[in-house]
Amino acid sequence: MSSHDRPPTSTVHGTGEHHGRSRLALAVACVCGTILLFVLAAGKLHGTGAVGHAHEHLPTLWGVGILPFVLLLGAIAILPLVPRLAMWWHRNLNKLAVALFLAVLTVGYLYATEGVDAASLAIDHGVVWEFVPFILLLFSLYVIAGGILVTGDLPAHPWTNTAILGVGALIASVVGTTGASMLLIRPLLQTNSERRRVAHTVIFFIFIVSNAGGCLLPVGDPPLFLGYLHGVPFLWTTSLWPEWAMVCAALLALHHVLDEWMWRKERPADLQRDESVRIPIRVEGTINLLWLGLAVTAVAVVNPHRTLLGTDWHPWPFIREGLLVLFSVLSLATTPRGLRTRNRFSYGAILEVAALFGGIFVTMQVPLMVLLAKGGELGIHSPAQFFWITGMLSSVLDNAPTYEVFFQTASTISDPSMAGVVHIDRGVIDPALLRAVSLGAVFMGANTYIGNGPNFMVKSIAEQAGVRMPTFFGYMLWSGAVLIPLFILITIIFMH
């Protein structure tokens, strides 16, 4: 198209409307969802226990059985890069259709090779006992944190920037890495709006707030919550504080030195303007701090597999999830009107996660069965190996399923008779291996823009604010130079 006189209006669309294909996707999703429900019900009627365990033998033709999982992860990684398919893949309904379809393939495979019980258990485990608690936790933290708005414009001294990153490191474990990132990135960018050299601060923000900071509690990062769902005690992750402290302190120190250097290179006129514009930090929607505290307490205290604090009572299943939904609703009801709009809150991200993770949890069941039977033969034995392999894969794949895979592998090779084992739903896990897998999944999500959801969100927000962020490989130069040596040090000091 060429128009000599008339300039085009914005022609880049974030979403496309393909009504015919939407109906098809909706139909596929509904059919697949129905099939899964049917199989679940059939298994229940057949007499499968409400919480059972998958058969601990190698499934027949497992190479075929793991394909849906591989295809789903592949689709997540590759489809956004294919120009013809990117627009189609963007729609959450299409993602849901693909995820459910692949889940049905997995269930079909299990039904064909292992029988209705195994097929039903896959849905029971994957959806009922893992996906539902997982997504409701993410949803509640996302909604509640989205009701807190932090604004302000302080002088962008290196100490200010480092302090903001430090606050992020502290709160990420409580609010979640995504919540902490969304809370702090805009005030950080606003504070630095008069400076020209800002990209490095955003990069370190991704390192610290969007990743490393979130390793002290299960609510800090989705993989750790999966561990908690498998029976890792809620406060176990606080034992990761030495590694957390070392990584965060090192990154904060590095950032400070770099920012001092960059600050001296700023133009005097820009620094003067920065000093003259001061808006005090203001936190709105503070009622959500109450809902957040209650949500985290609910996760910590209400566990159907453990007695309630000081009592002999086991909470009924899904009371915790019910409470999380309640606190989310209360957050929506009590947050001042318009605050979420000003916070640019939208449900897009959580809907996308929901659309895909249901399928991930079901399709993952076959690989987990394989690992249960053959995990010890993978040749991964030491904490260092678990740290690096979990980490390297978490750098390019979503860290939650990566954690799940290596958590299972570690559990398979753990000796139940060793002192200090952590008891989980499917057995035990060596605490040193659990430590390695947890840290690998959380820390190394920072290695690339795609290692963790908030990485890309922060990059996107920064670019929209005018910060020239590095390319995908340019960012990896930063993570390679800064993070990898740090992780080598972590390995030497802690992974033995």
Add this chain to the structure above:
Amino acid sequence: MPIKRILVTLGGTPFLDSEIATAVALGRAHGAALTGMALIDPQKLAAVGPVPLGGGAAAAELAAHRGQEAVIRMHVAASTFERSCKDAGVPCVLDFEEGSSIERLEMQWRTHDLVVAGLRGVFEYGLVHDAQDMVLQIVEAGIRPILAVALEPRRVERVMIASSGAHVSSAAMKQFATMAPYPDAEIDLVRFEDGGRPNAVPLDQERSYLEAHGYRVHVHTFPGPAESALLTTAAELKADLIVMGATHRRRLTRHLLGDTVLEALTASGVPLFLSQ
């Protein structure tokens, strides 16, 4: 070959002011009309790179933001161009395009004598990262001659012609001589001798050709390959413009094997006249 129509890429890059100033000066000197081409490449703007799970909404937002921002910057570039032409009394038209950058540029190039672009930026509007690659793509598409300008416009009084004696560099030299964008410039004809070349045109022949076209020519030889010495030689000679031939090579080959044009586009602070 007189210059009568010049195509200027209005890509909102840091090179914009220099492109406009250079093109306006050429337009005034040669009585040429200018076409300012402003282009939105939706596919390029929407390519935000790999997206993690949960990042789809952020990716869509970024793509939409880029599109809106590109339109705004395009308008600014277009009005800057129009104003400059009007102030200089140079006839100009604006051409707004949407689509693939290379395809649309190639179509417009067919009816223009010279393309003026930035050394490291064409239609990015400061929003996408592949600046060097864009100019290489233009070269690869056969769009030549290109005058790739530096950040600051400059008066061209001394021109360095990089000669290897091969067909490509001789053709570039001929095109520059016959087009004569800067007829009053002094020429430094530099032969980079990379171990000798079969069928290389003797340097004296090239000199006499340039002198026949009215140029004052100084001849220099350099024993090593052009890739390693081109820019340092240009700096020593205080060249205001480098003329060089651009072979038809794939970008990947250039990146993998090294390439004089790539090196010049990446690192030069001096404008380049690229031809074949």
